[in-house]
Amino acid sequence: MKRRAWIKVAGGMAAGVLAAAVGVGLPACSKEAERSASAPLREPGAARIVATIAPLGALTRELLPEGAQLRVLLPPGRSEHGYEPTPVDIAALARADVVVYVGLGLEPRVEEFLKKNPSARRVDLSMAASLKLEGDEHNHEHEHGHAGDAGRGGGSETTSDDPHAGHDHGPIDPHVWLDPVLVKEFVTPLADAVDHAVRAAGPMSAEQETKLAALREALAKKVDDLHAEYGAALEPLAGRSIVTHHSAWGRLAGRYGLKVAAVLRPIETAESTPADIAGAVAAVKERGAGAIFVEPQFNNESAKRVADAAGVKMLVLDPLGGEDYFVMMRTNLTALQDGLAGK
Structure with missing residues (x-):
């Protein structure tokens, strides 16, 4: 009964934020609103994490303890550009303990939802922001150079260890997960977010803390090894x-x-x-x-x-x-x- 009651409250909350996000009016129900307002924000249960794209989901999965829930929003085979969240996606965002996304304008609808529906209990983790790559306000869809215009919009005539290398520093390339060095830097904030999600779901035992620390170290080493392989090859x-x-x-x-x-x-x-x-x-x-x-x-x-x-x-x-x-x-x-x- 307790689980069923939580689902009812969460579903009502998700429907409310969905209506706010997409501008669809929902029938008013004062009794339901009173119940939702008085309900706890988060009851014990599995940690709930949402990642916008498969690479972020895959990296997050490396850190998850048994029983944690992970939802990846972008379906397989779809481009990351022009993605529009479905009502089910919006509901998942509303219920999440942690939302992991790229930023830099790659997922504008997700960012819009998170800004319009802030939550004290949810961690919104932008890979770009955590790496201090935020700052451009370009329209990502229209500012790439044309074929042959090397250096524009991600084309590279530059070779260096600068994490911004590979483009002209006008539009900032949002494909940050394809650089293993940046991914290595992201391991720590990502692991901290997973830690938050697990603690939000209930008390964390000493054994769980040890396992999470081991998973964090293992992921960092795997990324280091990948970087070394790319460099050598x-x-x-x-x-x-x-x-x-x-x-x-x-x-x-x-x-x-x-x-x-x-x-x-x-x-x-x-x-x-x-x-x-x-x-x-x-x-x-x-x-x-x-x-x-x-x-x-x-x-x-x-x-x-x-x-x-x-x-x-x-x-x-x-x-x-x-x-x-x-x-x-x-x-x-x-x-x-x-x-x-x-x-």
Whole structure:
């Protein structure tokens, strides 16, 4: 009965914030409102964490104790750009102990909901804000450079250990999870947020604290190992150029000494124009790129036209992956080695 009562209260609260968020009127019910107002904000139960995209969900999963609940909002196969939360997503956000998101304008509807519906019991963790990468107010959808305009909107002519490397410091590239060095910095705030969620769900035992600390250390080491693998594999290929589907790879390229010669979809939610395609073909030939890197979230017809016209192969780089962040990143590394080595 206690569990059933909590579900009733939480459902009413979620419906209320959903109406506020999307502007849909709900029938007034004074008795229900009184019950919701007098109900506790959080009853004991499983820790509830919401992550906006699969990579953040996968990193969070590495830290979760048994029984914790994790919901990833973006469905598999969808691009992270232009995502609109569903009513079920809004309800999950309303009930969450922790919401993990990227920031930098990548999930504007989620950020809007969190700002309009603040909660003293919920931790809203932006990866970008925790790494002090906030500050740009650009319209991410319209400020990427066109194919061949290296350095714009995530294209990289820069090679350094600066976490902002790989773009022109105008629009800030929001694909921060693709840089293992930034991910390593994010482990601590992410682990702290998971700790909050577990404590919000009920008292934490000494054994649970020990396990969470071990999971934190294990994740940090896995990210360190991944960074070392990327460095060792890509150092011999430093200075080589890649052509990508959209401006997701500037940070990774800049971190490991690569250059983004062209981007096929400067505007993520729009198909490539003839000018984009022509620019990409020219960039492949001028920079000696060995492959066109497509993404499974986008139609690859334009990329195939570029690859055929330039006489290079077409390979896959996946910025989102599935339930295992490290499998995604290592698969991408293999693709980069294949394309850059001209195999």
